[in-house]
Amino acid sequence: MSMKDNDYICPDCKGHLNVGNYLVFATQTERKHKGLIMMSPVVGNYEYTHHNKFILNEGEKVDFECPICQSDLTSSQNKDYAMIHMVGELDGSEYELYFSKITGNKSTYLVANDDVESFGAHDLDFEDLLYN
Numbered sequence: 001m002s003m004k005d006n007d008y009i010c011p012d013c014k015g016h017l018n019v020g021n022y023l024v025f026a027t028q029t030e031r032k033h034k035g036l037i038m039m040s041p042v043v044g045n046y047e048y049t050h051h052n053k054f055i056l057n058e059g060e061k062v063d064f065e066c067p068i069c070q071s072d073l074t075s076s077q078n079k080d081y082a083m084i085h086m087v088g089e090l091d092g093s094e095y096e097l098y099f100s101k102i103t104g105n106k107s108t109y110l111v112a113n114d115d116v117e118s119f120g121a122h123d124l125d126f127e128d129l130l131y132n
């Protein structure tokens, strides 16, 4: 699946989070610094870009908000993860996409029904994500 052609959608307002070749989020660090982050829409690619005055420290937890409706995207299942919806370009099916809110933590989960796919160097058991 070529992930970059999928649609990424805010679970609250259903607005599109992908613009051009990026996913756009409004974020706030634990130090209350705010900034926009542009992330690769390729699941498992952890490159991101932001204004050079907006500093993210390795290991720092970042709150992700929808840039359209300002809804907090923190997963109700695990507050260390954010969750957005992904609609597959090819089959039109909807997935829940979970990604770590910790800077430098490379773990992403793609969930459709009971099917879980994990990506990244720091992936853990999905049960741990849901119940820790």
Ligand SMILES: [Zn+2]
Binding pocket: 010, 011, 012, 013, 014, 015, 066, 067, 068, 069, 070, 071
């Ligand atoms: Zn929204």
